[in-house]
Amino acid sequence: MTNDLRLVEAIRQALADELARDDSVLVYGEDVGVNGGVFRATRDLYDEFPEQVYDTPLAEAAILGLGVGLGAYGLTPVAEIQFASFAFQGFHQLHQHASRMRSRTRGALSVPMTVRMPYGGGIRALELHSESYEAGYAHVPGVKTVVPANPADAKGLLTSAIRDPDPVVFLEPTKRYRASREAVPEGEHTVPLGEAEVVREGSDVTVVAWGAMLAETREAVDDGDADAEVIDLRTVSPLDSETILESVRKTGRCVVVHEAPRTGGLAAEIIARINDDALYHLEAPVERVTGYDVPFPMFAREEAYRPDAERIRRGIERALSA
Amino acid sequence: MVRERVAEFSVEYVQALDEEGNADEAELPDVSDEQLLELYRLMRLSRRVDERAVALQRRGELGTYAPGIGQEAAQVGSATALKPEGWMVPSFREGAAFLTRGTPIHRLLWYSMGMEEGAEVSGANFPPSIPVGSQSLHAAGVGWGQEITGADEATLTYFGDGATSQGDVAEAMNVAGVLDAHCVFFCQNNQWAISVPRSGQSRAETLAQKAIAAGIEGVQVDGNDVLGVLAVTRDALESAREGDPVLIEAQTYRRSMHTTSDDPRAYRTEEEEAEWEARDPIARFETYLRDEGLLDDEREESIGEEIEELVADEIDRAKEGQEQVVPAEMFDYVFAEAPPELRRQKEEFERTGDDEPASAEGGLPGETEAGGGEVADRDE
Ligand SMILES: Cc1ncc(C[n+]2csc(CCOP(=O)(O)OP(=O)(O)O)c2C)c(N)n1
Numbered sequence: 001m002t003n004d005l006r007l008v009e010a011i012r013q014a015l016a017d018e019l020a021r022d023d024s025v026l027v028y029g030e031d032v033g034v035n036g037g038v039f040r041a042t043r044d045l046y047d048e049f050p051e052q053v054y055d056t057p058l059a060e061a062a063i064l065g066l067g068v069g070l071g072a073y074g075l076t077p078v079a080e081i082q083f084a085s086f087a088f089q090g091f092h093q094l095h096q097h098a099s100r101m102r103s104r105t106r107g108a109l110s111v112p113m114t115v116r117m118p119y120g121g122g123i124r125a126l127e128l129h130s131e132s133y134e135a136g137y138a139h140v141p142g143v144k145t146v147v148p149a150n151p152a153d154a155k156g157l158l159t160s161a162i163r164d165p166d167p168v169v170f171l172e173p174t175k176r177y178r179a180s181r182e183a184v185p186e187g188e189h190t191v192p193l194g195e196a197e198v199v200r201e202g203s204d205v206t207v208v209a210w211g212a213m214l215a216e217t218r219e220a221v222d223d224g225d226a227d228a229e230v231i232d233l234r235t236v237s238p239l240d241s242e243t244i245l246e247s248v249r250k251t252g253r254c255v256v257v258h259e260a261p262r263t264g265g266l267a268a269e270i271i272a273r274i275n276d277d278a279l280y281h282l283e284a285p286v287e288r289v290t291g292y293d294v295p296f297p298m299f300a301r302e303e304a305y306r307p308d309a310e311r312i313r314r315g316i317e318r319a320l321s322a
Numbered sequence: 323m324v325r326e327r328v329a330e331f332s333v334e335y336v337q338a339l340d341e342e343g344n345a346d347e348a349e350l351p352d353v354s355d356e357q358l359l360e361l362y363r364l365m366r367l368s369r370r371v372d373e374r375a376v377a378l379q380r381r382g383e384l385g386t387y388a389p390g391i392g393q394e395a396a397q398v399g400s401a402t403a404l405k406p407e408g409w410m411v412p413s414f415r416e417g418a419a420f421l422t423r424g425t426p427i428h429r430l431l432w433y434s435m436g437m438e439e440g441a442e443v444s445g446a447n448f449p450p451s452i453p454v455g456s457q458s459l460h461a462a463g464v465g466w467g468q469e470i471t472g473a474d475e476a477t478l479t480y481f482g483d484g485a486t487s488q489g490d491v492a493e494a495m496n497v498a499g500v501l502d503a504h505c506v507f508f509c510q511n512n513q514w515a516i517s518v519p520r521s522g523q524s525r526a527e528t529l530a531q532k533a534i535a536a537g538i539e540g541v542q543v544d545g546n547d548v549l550g551v552l553a554v555t556r557d558a559l560e561s562a563r564e565g566d567p568v569l570i571e572a573q574t575y576r577r578s579m580h581t582t583s584d585d586p587r588a589y590r591t592e593e594e595e596a597e598w599e600a601r602d603p604i605a606r607f608e609t610y611l612r613d614e615g616l617l618d619d620e621r622e623e624s625i626g627e628e629i630e631e632l633v634a635d636e637i638d639r640a641k642e643g644q645e646q647v648v649p650a651e652m653f654d655y656v657f658a659e660a661p662p663e664l665r666r667q668k669e670e671f672e673r674t675g676d677d678e679p680a681s682a683e684g685g686l687p688g689e690t691e692a693g694g695g696e697v698a699d700r701d702e
Contacts, residue, residue, distance in 0.1 A: 030518065031516045031517045031518060034588065035589055038516065038583070055517070057518070057523045057524070058454055058455075058485065058487045058518065059489070061488075061489050085453070086454075089453065089456070124385045125385075126385065126386050126414075126452055128452045128453060129452070292652070292653065292667050292671070293656070293663065293664050294656050297652045298433075298438055298440075299385055300438075300644070300647045301438075303649075304649030304671070311674075314674065
């Protein structure tokens with residue numbers, strides 16, 4: 001059985017199901033209670049699960065630090081950071097405590113925390129509400145970083161994240177929250193963390209994307225000339241190299257797409273892995289289509305900044321013409 | 323065994339003009355008739371800009387907007403106390419304070435049109451700070467600089483009740499105290515941080531008492547009383563210029579929505595709104611001015627007309643500027659001198675033809691499927 005849901009509704013369903021399944025699950029953060037979250041992802045949960053859903057003061061360091069304590073104590077914290085950019089206000093808790101509690105204590109303590117954060121541009125949000133920082137989290141060992149691109153995965157990946165015994169940063173593409181309704185399995189639905197998915201098969205070129213960029217990528221390949229294979233990375237850390245390498249060995253060409261700035265972005269890591277393990281299968285240098293190395297502009301210029309289907313198409317052409 | 327009281331603290335509350343507009347002569351600041359009328363004009367202007375901005379946002383002509391309706395006295399009164407050469411470090415809801423400091427209306431609108439041009443500050447002003455509370459540390463930095471250089475100036479920084487939960491705000495007050503920074507921390511306690519009430523931020527009886535832990539002075543003022551706010555802020559700035567920072571908690575109310583993406587019906591009652599409507603800062607001050615013989619119907623009307631005209635002109639000017647936006651300028655201000663890779667990215671951007679002025683793409687950007695801003699649409 002499936003239901004047609006928007007991505008934000010699929011997230012709400014995963015939260016509701018996990019809250020009902022396990023008393024130890026706690027959903028908390030700024031405005032997640034009475035208000036149901038500024039994006040309505042936690043709508044009604046406060047009424048349905050009054051013992052498990054909490055509004056907190058406006059304090060990200062507290063939200064993330066509380067999660068370390070709650071998690072080590074044996075509960076299952078599912079925190080919301082209102083916008084991903086404000087996770088920086090508590091980044092030290094994630095980086096210095098959540099990520100290394102297990103290794104620091106040789107497994108005596110761990111932090112099974114999930115941190116949900118809306119991320120990315122394209123919704124005319126205020127300044128500092130649109131950044132994509134997935135590469136930064138991927139650079140923190142001990143933290144898993146997940147980015148769903150569609151409603152079914154949003155439900156399945158979030159369920160897996162909540163059940164995962166380690167800290168998971170769960171980045172939700174705001175641009176996709178209400179973009180479309182798609183079939184989502186009812187009841188128990190999990191998608192394993194750390195596994196990419198080939199969402200379109202093709203033989204000319206491999207295009208790797210995640211989160212909000214997947215929709216732009218699909219648009220680019222659906223009316224392009226090339227027979228492109230499209231991979232939805234889904235988890236950016238740990239990175240599923242095998243699915244990418246297998247595809248690149250087949251197509252011989254690759255384009256990596258991300259919204260984040262180019263320098264130090266995840267494309268760089270993906271290209272390095274291809275160089276390590278599939279270099280001799282390449283028929284052209286790997287291309288990347290990314291944001292620019294500028295602060296994410298305010299919305300009058302955001303469309304110029306964000307990669308769109310046209311830029312992705314040009315990236316594919318470059319990969320094919322080399 | 324010893325058990326004795328080692329310290330005692332208290333917090334004062336100040337009001338110069340009560341809710342009926344009656345003045346307490348002892349608390350009134352020294353203000354000329356002309357200045358009184360200017361305070362009034364600025365409050366009305368700010369209210370009008372906010373009303374027009376909300377309407378423009380509803381038509382898709384502005385992005386998310388944070389109105390300061392109900393907080394005019396807190397902002398106009400405090401910003402008036404700050405001399406032009408004193409620095410202002412605002413939060414994101416300080417339209418009225420910016421107007422008081424002479425920032426043109428079209429610039430405020432540009433900011434809400436998603437244009438960096440709107441944050442191009444002039445004078446001793448910082449741009450708006452979207453991350454809650456973090457700007458308070460910049461104020462401590464400016465204020466410390468003023469102490470180091472022996473400047474006879476001080477810095478006024480704004481934040482909300484919600485911001486007082488942030489570590490940065492506690493750190494700012496603490497370092498300002500230790501370093502004798504010339505700082506006044508102005509907390510607009512408008513009772514709500516989006517949906518979380520004041521009681522959801524702190525169990526402390528007052529927010530002003532957060533100063534005590536930092537060893538600086540804390541005081542409460544009726545934030546809807548423009549004269550009380552002016553008086554208290556003047557005193558605080560004088561103290562700050564001597565290296566003694568102060569925290570002011572202005573008791574006010576956010577009468578409008580948190581931002582245009584928010585619907586306060588989800589979390590607050592109409593009774594509460596009505597209660598605060600009766601304490602509106604502009605109405606109270608109007609009564610006072612009439613009693614003083616400074617305002618009559620005719621005068622009031624002419625001020626209103628003047629404001630209407632000014633705001634209309636400035637909206638036109640903002641829209642004209644919006645049509646001139648050059649996307650490629652996003653590369654221009656990242657560094658004083660662009661490094662080679664950034665120059666290369668800009669060239670590529672220009673070569674591929676994306677660098678058209680906004681008007682060439684059809685003028686005003688429309689609403690997005692995601693609903694925009696902080697919140698999403700509720701009706702699905
Ligand atoms: C660090 C940070 N966390 C969260 C947000 C999202 N946010 C914007 S305004 C706001 C509430 C602010 O409340 P308060 O400080 O009382 O100021 P007010 O908006 O009431 O003027 C929140 C949670 C943000 N901008 N920055």
